[in-house]
Amino acid sequence: MQPEKKTEKLPFLPVLAGALILIPFLIVAGCTGQTPEPRLSGTGWTLTDYVHDGTPVQALTTTKVTLDFGNEGQITGTAGCNRYFASYEVKGTAITIGQAGSTMMYCGEPGVMDQESAYLTLLGKAKTYTIKGDRLTLADAKGTPVLTFAKSALPA
Numbered sequence: 001m002q003p004e005k006k007t008e009k010l011p012f013l014p015v016l017a018g019a020l021i022l023i024p025f026l027i028v029a030g031c032t033g034q035t036p037e038p039r040l041s042g043t044g045w046t047l048t049d050y051v052h053d054g055t056p057v058q059a060l061t062t063t064k065v066t067l068d069f070g071n072e073g074q075i076t077g078t079a080g081c082n083r084y085f086a087s088y089e090v091k092g093t094a095i096t097i098g099q100a101g102s103t104m105m106y107c108g109e110p111g112v113m114d115q116e117s118a119y120l121t122l123l124g125k126a127k128t129y130t131i132k133g134d135r136l137t138l139a140d141a142k143g144t145p146v147l148t149f150a151k152s153a154l155p156a
Helices: 012-030 112-125
Strands: 043-052 055-058 066-069 074-078 083-091 094-097 128-132 135-139 145-152
Touching: 043 112, 043 135, 083 112, 094 128, 112 145
Parallel strands: none
Antiparallel strands: 043 055, 043 066, 043 145, 066 074, 074 083, 083 094, 128 135, 135 145
16 A cells, blocks of 8 residues: 655635736736827928918928937927927827927028928927828817828938
8 A cells, every 4th residue: 555645735715816816907907908109209200291371282392301209309300401400298199399499591492491481380389199100290289280291211
């Protein structure tokens, strides 16, 4: 006759109680049901359309207007002729862009300076943003889209 081996069994009730306490915490931690807001920091964009006197206008194809969001609350880019910079802050889909500073060159190509002036003015009026696919739209306080961009690579 062989000696009987004793195996230690975990008591069922404490294990069940522990599982019942742990499962709800795991569900809450992993399943909030909300998708995160798209991040702007570290992204680059090229202007495709803007609003001028209430009318949508396609950006000039003879010049490039860019918007680059830095990682430390700064935007930079070219407004078509001049380079510019400003601060920005994002909370959810709300955006605040500070007054832009820029270089002071004059460009003689037709429409470039008018587009640049409109762009920098509208940039300061942006209050919300949306990203859908490779498109960024900045809207004013009324929710009216004022600037539309296509995703582009950040400058090196």
